[in-house]
Amino acid sequence: xxxxxxxxxxxxxxxxxxxxxxxxxxxxxxxxxxxxxxxxxxxxxxxxxxxxxxxxxxxxxxxxxxxxxx
Numbered sequence: 598x599x600x601x602x603x604x605x606x607x608x609x610x611x612x613x614x615x616x617x618x619x620x621x622x623x624x625x626x627x628x629x630x631x632x633x634x635x636x637x638x639x640x641x642x643x644x645x646x647x648x649x650x651x652x653x654x655x656x657x658x659x660x661x662x663x664x665x666x667x
Contacts, residue, residue, distance in 0.1 A: 603661045606634045606648060615651055625651065 610620065620626050626634075630644045640648075645656055652658075 599665050600639060600660055600662050602634075602637060603659060606659065607631075609652055610648070613652055 630640050633640050
């Protein structure tokens with residue numbers, strides 16, 4: 598995969614006061630997307646937008662492009 602997370606999103610959300618329970622209860626991000634994040638899988642733009650809003654950051658703070666070696 599050429600695009601990946603630069604940081605541990607779940608840990609960063611927790612630092613900002615957003616436990617996975619709170620995120621689910623407030624319906625900020627769905628359970629399936631939380632699982633994708635935990636497994637390092639990329640999520641939708643809408644979910645990325647929500648994460649950026651919660652962490653008050655830019656997408657480039659969360660993801661990066663890494664050139665794959667052939």
